Amino acid sequence: MEPWERSESASVKKPMAPPMDALSDDLLGEILRRLPDMASLASAALVCKGWGGVASDPVIFRRFLFLRTPPLVGVILTKRNRECAAHRNDLRFVAPRVCDGGLLLLSCGRYSSKLAVYDPLQRTAIFFEPPAGWHMVRYAIIADEVGPSFQVIAICPWHSHRFAVFSSGAGKWVVVNSCRHSWMCVDDGMAAGRFVYWRSNTKRNTMNDNEEQIYVLDTKTMVWSVITAPFPAGESYCVADMAEHGGLCIVSSKEQCVLLWVRDISGGWVVKKEVSLLNQFGYLKRIRRDEWMKRLRILSMKAGYVYMEFWSIRKSESYILVLNLNTVKLQQIFRNNADERYRGAAFPFFLRLPPLPAADDDKELQDA
Known part of the structure; x- marks a missing residue:
């Protein structure tokens, strides 16, 4: 058969796909x-x-x-003086400062003269000292998501234009002089993906009572930025790195409602989603009435899940809530029926996963 006599229905051989390797x-x-x-x-x-x-x-x-x-392994609760809920007898002089990726940053002594990054599951610790000559330091820890390494970031009111970074790989502090912010009234920082942030302590700051400032450090570029919260000072909130919403977002609470704030095209803040816990979940309304559960504290957000503490103004009990913000379902609720009040910092504790095997x-x- 000549090429021009080939039937239209005859199949044309397709080129082979390249091998996967x-x-x-x-x-x-x-x-x-x-x-x-x-x-x-x-x-x-x-x-x-x-x-x-x-x-x-x-x-x-x-x-x-x-x-x-x-x-989620659990939540570490502390008293206002940072005494640990789980091991208060053994860690009487050790204060949990911050937590990320299954690692706790602990400080020892009245003036935090010793520091340790502790893995409670492996029961291992790395000990080191604060930056030389620094006092009243505020810390944040960011753990590697797929490895054992970590970084500790330190800021100090007496060194307003500097911050220091401790790397587990280098094992020493490196002071950076590229910051233009003052840290007079901030608490310890928290991790949000590749970012860490410090919230202004409005109880101590008498100059900007109506404005909540959030100091954010990108740990990849070491560039700082300042976010003015889109709500009045005093509300509970956390910052989250959400790629599906274009980057940094804020999750806040107001009168037992959870609000997700995202950036609009002009750079302002808008409410993307609002969840009324009492209207959405009727049994929380009953718990609120029977046990005087009035305060809702946002602890953190990770992978679309909001971790909160719902606690009583009269009793020592509290409830830990885990809300799937995408499906608007309450994934977990468990009660802390301790006899003592733990109204200090609370840290959701997550299991660290090893890298995928090859x-x-x-x-x-x-x-x-």
Whole structure:
């Protein structure tokens, strides 16, 4: 048959697709980012050693942290003097300062002359001292999401234009002189993804009682920014890094309502979602009435889940609430029926997950 006599219905042979091992790491990374869930990424990581290395890359792995339920171990409660709820006898002179990624930053002594980053599950600690000559230091810790490393950020009222960074890799403080902010009235900081932030302490600040300032540090670029909260000072809130909403967002509470604030196109703040806990969940209204549960405190937000403490103004009891903000469902509610009041800082404690495993070449051959 001549080429011009070929039937229209005759199939045309398609070119063969390139082999999978011919894909570059960048192209493979773009493909893995589009997988639907963490289980699919884990399966892809077991294909071969090369795929395992790409799947374990922090840039790709971080994308899937927003697609899974954070493994909440529990909540560490403290008194106002920062005495720990769980181990107050053994840690009488140790104060939990901040928590992130399953790691606690502890300070020892009245003037916090000793510091330690403690892993309660592994029962290991790294000890170090505050920056030399610094007093009344405010700290924040940010843990590596896929590894054992961490950073501690320190700011000090007496060094207004400087901050210091302690890296677990270097094992020492590095003072940075590129800051233009004053830290006269701030509490210890909190992590929000790659960011850490410090909230202005409005109880001590008498100059800007009606304005809540949030000092934010990008730990990747070490660039500072200041956010003016879109609500009056005194409300409970936390900052979250939410890629699906364009970056940093704020979750606040007002009269047992949870509000999600996001940036609009002009850079202002707008309420993206509002959840009335008492109207949405009737049994909370009954708990509020029977047990005088009046105060709602936002603890943190992680992967779309808001962690809150609902506590009584008359009794020592409190409830820990976990709200899925995407589905507007109360995922967990558990009661703290302690005899003593723990009205100090409260830290949701999450299990640290190791990097995704990468299969070796022998296992690849066995699976083939």
